[in-house]
Each structure stands twice: as structure tokens, then as C-alpha cells.
Amino acid sequence: MSQMILAGVIFLVSLAAIMTEKVNRTTAAISGMVLLLAFRIVNLEQAISYIDFNTIGVLVGMMLFVGVIRHSGLFEYVSIRAAKSVHGDPWKILVMFVLLTAVCSAFLDNVTTVLLMGPMTITIARLLEVDPVPTLLAQIFASNIGGTATMIGDPPNIMIGSEAKLSFVAFLFNDGIPCMFILIVLLLFMKLIYGRKLVAGDGAVEKIMLLDERKEIRDPRLMKQSIVMILLIVAGFVLHDQFRYDTAFVALTAAAVMLLIGGVDVEEAVSNVEWPTLLFFMGLFVLVGALEKVGIIEAMAKFIMTVTRGHDILTMMVLLWASALLSSVLDNIPLVATLIPFIQAMGRQGIDTTPLWWAISLGACLGGNGTLLGASANVVLSGIAGRHGYPISFRRYLRDGFPIMIISMLIASAWLLLRFGL
Template structure:
């Protein structure tokens, strides 16, 4: 009797379990048995026609969920495409109603949508083959994740601008909070899910990271040679004691060097030398330092590697070193000339106070003090730097990432020079800067995943009314003014997906002119205040360390007007280019 009861309980349990399975799986049969074979394919697209990745797709047959042949979930790939293969009881199709539904956090769920099924033949076993293919449009929705990602992004900006903590810590804290919320609240409620760890890692642009690392190593080796101090001595000797000519030469040298290294590194090398020269001439070093850092930002704008925003833009938009040189060198040269003229007059009273009594003796002193200390290392360093720049120029033809060129040049230089790589990695590679970029990519990705970037892009498109001229002006001036008060690196990272969106929605923007508007606005706008660009922050910090304090208002008073002048020149340049269209992205 007891045995029969146990058997009955087991049978009832199996029947109950079968009922549960029947409620969730429609007529599915093992893949190795006979039945109708159904393939459902398509693409999930946003309102702009671009594919949406990682959308969870569910197929319904007569209103019931069906599993794939391999019992795997169906999800879209990077291009937004998906494919699901199913086995149904023979005779189910084509009469059955087949529907597709989809879900992704921060997007409006796709309600069950009917798809047309057509017979495509039979397989070797005689099973009938059916297929359905259709594209679907899904829209963004405002969720708690959107507001959280927006708040974190703004908070990181405020912390960086107010200098409440180191910018690397601010970015890392923002990235950590985004991931923490995603895997706590987001685990229980998908409306709080911001960014997956996999997407956070994928958001890191390693091309930018390795490009910066490679150039830091090359510059670190060259620093050991005394070459940069020698350039300062040559500048003074060329000016022959004329302080106005000297200031102009120092600005030009700084701009040119910044174009082929980067403006932060250039200022790190030029600041000590400039202070020494200013002390020798008995003038305030600030008058030379501010004009130099302004020139460094102008010169760095002309090339892919000269300014961090350009590195970001070049990597994101697949722009080559030659693209930047061809399209931006002319306007940057014009802006540099205007800047030199402006600062020569702006600091005229300070320059007139210079004590230039014995020019020959001063030149001899500088010659002895600032000389190349390692000729062999200088030759090797310059040769490898030239080789690296050559690779930058042709990397578009070779389809080679710029980071490969930088790392190749850096590693060859370390190999032949026998400089200790451990010393270079410990003392010359600015790890806080690299980690800042890594964390910032994650924070920006969180804003992009939740829809903030798209909303801003659509606002710019709507305000410009799809007019390319208005879009060029808006991107340029918004970038310039914002970059003056917000570090231009995080701002540029935020704007890149916005510009990419505008390039696909505004007629004529496919030439790439909006990328140049962003580059010019972000790089030159960063000249406006002492926190607008990393080179500015470095200059102010080292000047204060040497005993020469530069106030926020003092810096802004000296730089904001010339910043507006240079941006206005860029505005005219870009408007001319909008109509004659010489600025075209090389692909």
C-alpha cells in the first residue's frame, strides 16, 4: 500500500513538472528527431537605423515560448543581428502564428510582433525547412539607470572641475559606482542596470592607451639627452637677447614640439628651462609660461598625437595622422601667428623690464648649462622618433593602428639604447593619466548605454534643424566654451558618439567636418581657463611649485580673449570648408 502511494506521488510530480514545461515551451522536440525546422533572423535597430547589440530576443509560436535547437538564449550581436533555429513538431508550420518579442534594459520592450514564415525546402532527412526574416525598430526609454548614469557623469565632471579630488580617482569612483549599482540593484530590477562588466571592458580604447604609453616612453628616453634644454638655449641665442623675439621663438618651438610629442609632455620639459631663462632676464616667468602653454595647445591641435582630445577623436573616428595634418595644419598655423602677435603686445610691459646687459656672456652661460649630454642617445632617439612619425603618416595606408606605430618606435628605442625599461615604466609612464582614460571610457559608456548621449545628439540635431552649417557652429562653440570650464578630455569623450550620430543624420556631415569642429573646439577652447586642458593644469602646478602663483582669474584674463579669437578664426575656416568641402575624411 505504502509502495503504491510513493509511486503515485512520483507520477503526480512528473505530470506536474511536465505541465510546467508545457506552459513555457511550445511543441518543441529534440533537435535529432523529425519535425519542422524554423530559422528566425533579423536586426534590432534604433530610430536612426543603427543596430542595437545585446538585445534579448524571444520567439513565440502560437503564443508560447520556444527554445532553440541548442537550448540557448537568442541575443543580438554587435551589429544588432540575431538568428534563432528551432525544431517544432511536424505539421506545425506554416499554419502556426510565429511572433518575436525583445527586451533590453533602458529600451522600450518590443511587444510580440508577428513575422511571416515561408517554406524554403527540405533537409537531407526530409524535414521541412521554414524561415522568417524581419528587421525591428526599438526605442529608448527613460529608466532609473538613465538618471543614475547622468548624475554620475555630471558628478565626475564637477569633481574634476572643482578639483575636490584627483581626476583619476574621480573617474575610477564613477566607474566603480556604475558597475556596483548594475550588479546590485540592477540584478533584481533591470531598470537599474547601467553597464555590464564585459561592456565596460570593451569600452576601453586600448589604441589610445598604448599610443600614449609609447609616446611617453620615447619622450622619457629623449629627456635623458638634454635635447630640450638645448633647444631653449638655441632659442635665446637665435633671439640675440631680444626678449620679444625670444618670446615668439619659444612659442613657435613649443607649438612645433607639441605637434609631434604631446602638449603635456612638452610643457613638462619647457617649464624648468623657461623659468631659468626668465630669472636670468629678471622678468616674471608667468609672462612666458602662459604664452607657451597657449601655443602648446594650438600646436598640439594640428596632429593626431599632439593633444589628448585628438588621440580620442582619431581612434574613435578612424582618422589618420595625415588627416589631421592635411585638414588642421593651416588653421592652426594661422591661430599660432595671431597668438604670437597677441601675447607680444599683451606682455609688452613685462618684456620691457628685461635686463639684457651682456648678451654674449648670457649665451655662453646657457650654452654651458644647457647642452646635449648624450649625443649617441640623442641620435638614436631622434632617428626612432622620425621612424615613428613616418609610421604615423602612412598608418592609414597600412591599416595599422597609431598605437602600433608608437609602441614599435618605443620598444625599438629601448632595445637599442639599453635604457632600463623598468625605470621607464616606473618614472616616465604617467600611469594615473592612463588609468584616468580607462575609467573615463567606462563612465562615458554608462551614459551611452542608458541613452543620455543619444538624447543630447538628438537635441543638437533638432536645434540645428538638420542644417550642416548650424551643426558645425554648434559643435565648435559648445565644445570651445564647455572645454574652457571642463577638462577637454572627458568632454571630448562624451561628444564623440554625439558627433558620430550627427554624421549619419545631417546631410553633408559625412565629409567628416564635424570631427574637425569638435577637435578645434575642444583643443583650442581648452586654452580659455587654467582647468580647460591638462597642459594648463601642469603648467600652473609647476609654476606654483617654483614660487610663481597663477590665479584662476589671472589666467582667464590672459587667455580667454585670445581663445575666443582663435575659435572665431576656426569658425570662419570651417564655414568656408562647409561650402567648398575640402575637408573630407580619409577612409
């Protein structure tokens, strides 16, 4: 019991430090991990085992990949083409990037999507002399919404689909339909909050329309290689399960190939890796892993089951909202991994578990929009923004992200009640 309390206190203190930004978030996460080791709540081997090296591998691989292809001028070329296609209207650019991000995230890893889209967004914003943060925030929200819509869009969905034997088409119907409505509401929300603020600087639009995007291509050969590799990465992420390769293998292979054929300075490419973000994730994985080890996550799951007393609709709603709220501050992978055995146990007792699978799928994935810590894409894109001089604080994110999460849960609740409650 003392270890459970101590692990909980360390996690909450670390979380408070991150939320209040009194301490750098990487420092807070690593310090929390060190305290867990110092008090022998976990040992070094256990701490290492809690780190999801597949996620770390995807991050490192895609950061290296982006670090190479950025030398081709691809981002600038696409940015200018995109801005000119909508005549430099910042709001239309936001809409276009939100839709593109959502679609890509449905079939690609969310982190990969924001790594590719983030630099383009910042480039366009600088050209238009507007704050890129609203568009970056919208992209984060869209990446989590799009990732919820399919079986391969988010790791919890892959886990649920595998354990519950649910098809790709089933995910498109049960998760994809509410996600379409949530995406529409997201655009309305962003229009209401930022529509009047997204105004290009004087003469910025005219300057953009006069730009020749072809002049931004610094290395035509590298650009062609980059486009081919992006297509191969998409195919690799879509098909990785059939070939029994982890997503990290796809990302690291793409990085290795580009480092070999790209002809760029390797040290410079490596310098583009967001090392503080990677260390933050490692610390966070260990903090959450410790909660799992001492039984806190399992206790929370059991509490949910006790409160609902086996009532089908109540259980579905509690699981939806509880998984969303917990996933807004905890990694959704161990959370879903903990909930799966309980749902399977309820199924063995004769309870229809079909609506429960969709409840934890929608809750765990959409809950990632709640706070800056809710999903990998949130942390990665906020890190990129900060590195380019546009920091996204925990409070700034919370102001928009939490309402979006609550609205998403209301839509998901209505959908599940319509599907299974009436």
C-alpha cells in the first residue's frame, strides 16, 4: 500500500509540475522517474521495460526522415502551393490542413502526420504574418479525431480490434461516423474562436501570390526521392501488420534509406531530432508504468465496474467518459490494455460487450485531445512549435483542447446511445 501511495504522489507531483510549467516538462518527467528508482518502486530493468520503444522508434525515425527531406524544399514548395490555391486566406488554409491532417491520421501514425504537417503550417503562417498556433492546435485535434476513425489510426484501436476480432469496416462505421460529425464541430469551434483573428498581414497575400514555388526546390533529386519515400511510408504503415513488422521498423527504415541516399549532413539531420521530447516520453512511460505496477490503474478499472453494477448502458457511458478523462492525462495504451481483460471477463458472464469495445475505443482515442499530455501528437507538435518560436503552453492548450474533448464525448455519447441504447 505504501508503494501505491508513493507512486501516486510522485505521479501527481510530476503532473502538477508539468501542468503549472514551474519546471520544464522534460525535467519534471525525468525527475519523477528518478524518484521512482530512488524509492525502489521500480528497478532499472522494469523502468526500461515500461518504455514503449516502438513509439520512441517511430518518433526518432520520422524526425530523422523529416530532418533529411526538409533540405529538398518540399515543405516550402507545398506550403506556397497550398497558400496560393486558396488565395492566401488563413482560415481556408486552416480548414484545408485540418481535413488533410484528419485523413492522413486515419491511415498513418498520428505523430508521423504532425511531423510532416507542422513545418508546412509554420512556413505558411510566417509568409502570411499570422500566428500559427491556432492552426497547429486544430491539426493536433484533427490528428486525434482522424486516428480514432479507423482500426489502424491509433494503437488502442489496433489492440481492441485484435482482441475483440473487430473488422476494419466495423471501425469505419462505429468510430468513423461520429468522428465525421466531431470534425465538423471542430471546424465550427475554431471558426468561432479564431475566425476573426486569422487575418493576413498587410501586403502578405500579394507577396505570396507573387512567389514562385518552383524556386523553393533546393534539391530536385532529393525532392523526388522524398515524395517516393513518403508514399512508401504510407504503404508501410498501412500494411505493416500483414508483414508482421512494427511501425518503428517502417519509420527507422525510411530514415536509414534517406540518410544513405539523401546526400545531406548526417549530424545536421540528427540535430533536428526533438531529444527533449523523446526524454519526456521516456519519463512519462515509466511514471505510468509504475502506476500500472503498483495496481493503481487496475484499481481504477475495478472501481468503474463496481460503480456500474453490470448495467449495460450505464457501463458503456461510464467507460466512455472515464477512459476519455483518464486518457487526457495518462497514456491510453496501458489504460486500454488494463480495460481489455475486464471487458472480456464481463463477456464471459453473459454481458454483451460489443458497445463496451466502442466505448473505450472512442473514449481512449478522443480523450487524447483533453490536455497537452493526452497523446503523442500533442507533445510532438507542441515541441516543434516551441522550437520555431511559437510555444504552446499547457494552459493555452487546455483552453481549447478540453472543450473539444467534452464536445467530442457528447457527440460520441449520443452516437452510442443511438446505436445501442435505443
